[in-house]
Amino acid sequence: MPQLTDLTAAVAAGKRTDTVRITQELLAAGIGPEAIVEKGLVPGMAIVGDQFKRNEIFVPEMLVAARAMKEALKILEPLLATAGIKPKYTALIGTVQGDLHDIGKNLISMMWRGANFAVVDLGTNVSPERYLAAAQEHKANIIGLSALLTTTMPAMKETVRILKAAGLPNMKIMIGGAPITQAFADDIGADGYAADAGTAVDVAKRLVGEAA
Amino acid sequence: MTGCERVNRMFARQDQDRVPRHDAYWPETIARWQREGLQWDQADALRLLGADFQTLCWSWPSAFPGQRVVLSQDAETETVRDAWGGVARFWKGRSGTPEHISFGCDSREAWEKTYRPAMLAAANEINPQLAALRYHEGRACGKWNHLAGVEGFEALRRLIGDEACLIAMIEDPEWVRDIVRVHTDIVLRSFEGVLAEGVAPDGLWIYGDMAYNHATMCSPAMYRELVWPAHKRMADWAHAHGMKVIYHTDGRVSGVLDLYIAAGFECLQPIEAKAGMDIRDFAPTHGDRLAMFGNIDVMKMATNDLGLIEEEIRVKFAAGMATRGYAYHSDHSVPPQVSWKTYQAIIGFVERYGTY
Numbered sequence: 126m127p128q129l130t131d132l133t134a135a136v137a138a139g140k141r142t143d144t145v146r147i148t149q150e151l152l153a154a155g156i157g158p159e160a161i162v163e164k165g166l167v168p169g170m171a172i173v174g175d176q177f178k179r180n181e182i183f184v185p186e187m188l189v190a191a192r193a194m195k196e197a198l199k200i201l202e203p204l205l206a207t208a209g210i211k212p213k214y215t216a217l218i219g220t221v222q223g224d225l226h227d228i229g230k231n232l233i234s235m236m237w238r239g240a241n242f243a244v245v246d247l248g249t250n251v252s253p254e255r256y257l258a259a260a261q262e263h264k265a266n267i268i269g270l271s272a273l274l275t276t277t278m279p280a281m282k283e284t285v286r287i288l289k290a291a292g293l294p295n296m297k298i299m300i301g302g303a304p305i306t307q308a309f310a311d312d313i314g315a316d317g318y319a320a321d322a323g324t325a326v327d328v329a330k331r332l333v334g335e336a337a
Numbered sequence: 338m339t340g341c342e343r344v345n346r347m348f349a350r351q352d353q354d355r356v357p358r359h360d361a362y363w364p365e366t367i368a369r370w371q372r373e374g375l376q377w378d379q380a381d382a383l384r385l386l387g388a389d390f391q392t393l394c395w396s397w398p399s400a401f402p403g404q405r406v407v408l409s410q411d412a413e414t415e416t417v418r419d420a421w422g423g424v425a426r427f428w429k430g431r432s433g434t435p436e437h438i439s440f441g442c443d444s445r446e447a448w449e450k451t452y453r454p455a456m457l458a459a460a461n462e463i464n465p466q467l468a469a470l471r472y473h474e475g476r477a478c479g480k481w482n483h484l485a486g487v488e489g490f491e492a493l494r495r496l497i498g499d500e501a502c503l504i505a506m507i508e509d510p511e512w513v514r515d516i517v518r519v520h521t522d523i524v525l526r527s528f529e530g531v532l533a534e535g536v537a538p539d540g541l542w543i544y545g546d547m548a549y550n551h552a553t554m555c556s557p558a559m560y561r562e563l564v565w566p567a568h569k570r571m572a573d574w575a576h577a578h579g580m581k582v583i584y585h586t587d588g589r590v591s592g593v594l595d596l597y598i599a600a601g602f603e604c605l606q607p608i609e610a611k612a613g614m615d616i617r618d619f620a621p622t623h624g625d626r627l628a629m630f631g632n633i634d635v636m637k638m639a640t641n642d643l644g645l646i647e648e649e650i651r652v653k654f655a656a657g658m659a660t661r662g663y664a665y666h667s668d669h670s671v672p673p674q675v676s677w678k679t680y681q682a683i684i685g686f687v688e689r690y691g692t693y
Contacts (some may be wrong), residue, residue, distance in 0.1 A: 139507070180592070183556045185503040192504070225414075225426055225436035228499050229549070249436050250414075273434055275639060275672040276365065303550050303587075304611055304636060321551040 129165040136169025139189030148197040158204040170239025174323035191235035212243040218269035219247030221280040226273035232322040253287040272302040282313040297332040339479025340389030350661040356691035357389040357664035365673040373677035391475035394468040396486035398523040400455040440498040469534035488545035489517030489567040521567040541575035548588025550612040572601025607631035610668040617656040624660030631666035639674035654690040
């Protein structure tokens, strides 16, 4: 019988077929879906995030790992829903108003899902009002704002202003994107900044009070 | 000294009167500057800067040249089926990266049955006679005349999308090689048509964003295996016709500079400062073999803080000019936060610190 560590290794290596097979075998052996996620898949994506931060792997390897995890979650999520088990934290993500770019946002979304956050992807060109309404609806713990263009950085500032003014409890705002820096995050009052998809997991965990 | 002489001497690391110059601007920047006193358009801004480069033609082969079918639209955006068969949402009357919704070439089968034959059969989008006309205009005013074209990785992303492209690099490398190879064949064929008009360009400016603010999109080893051979082929072709090669990429490419040099690239542009690229780091190690074109931080320009901008230009120029292989360019495109007054001051700083 495979072990949870085998699943971790399969996800980290981006082996989709092996990931699905091991997930099914673990379930058949009586391992619960929550344990499979928490102790098998999430550690695998954590390895991917760490390797990515160190430039030991690059975006293609991250994508195949995230896809392997997604295939496993297709099997596990109905079982988790039946058991009433939800991820502990919810994150919203979107590209700010005036910006249609999405690859950075999509990578962060994959990595947050890999860290067992429930992720609501609001898409691109998201107005401050849509962010706020979605934050209220989903009781989001993390709101991620992405911008590619220097021209859309002012929209990021305005979105942070509106979200902060709403005073939602337990809500933290993270920003990122090509022109974004920690100094800009500090300047506009964002709670966190991540330079890459691997770091985004660490920052989100820190902001919700989990050890990164 | 003409612009052509200046740029050629930069490539040869010989003395120049001043650093060569060029720049790029967002359309909104030009619109702002026109309200603030710029008389004409982008060409006017480049003329005032003293730009030394002249583009003869632009090659980015597609499967269905000229196709642009508007599928839907709203007040701000329109969704279009484009010349590559993909569907993307664009801003109306505003610049910016489009949102790619789908890609027509979504499988190797689609490539082999439809897109590969369509690309090979498509008409050449370059007008060789127009390129020749620009060539003679450029020669008359002493500009450094260059061909411009997109390389295989950028073409691959545009054709099949980022996610499919990057996954295919792991799972179907031969497909990737084939797309890159076919694209390169077509680009070089279109350039041959320009040369047949009797022109002798000074250089080839290859465009292909292969990095973002953290690193290259794929590993250096994967780049070497799948894309680099086409880069080398383009550079070899240019050298065989007496041209120098400039490579444009955004993002952090510090991990592949040696591969660029090995491919035959002789100049890197625009060297994106906000992605962590700083010519002070690699001028001493690579500046003798790779000329540096750009690296002036647009984020600093956007502050309109003249002291900050002057210091940026002073220190970067000092590092670049020490190699004799440096040309001015912003590190991407000048954004609309920069006032016309500020840009005029930037031109003054470029003059002051860029004179040898």
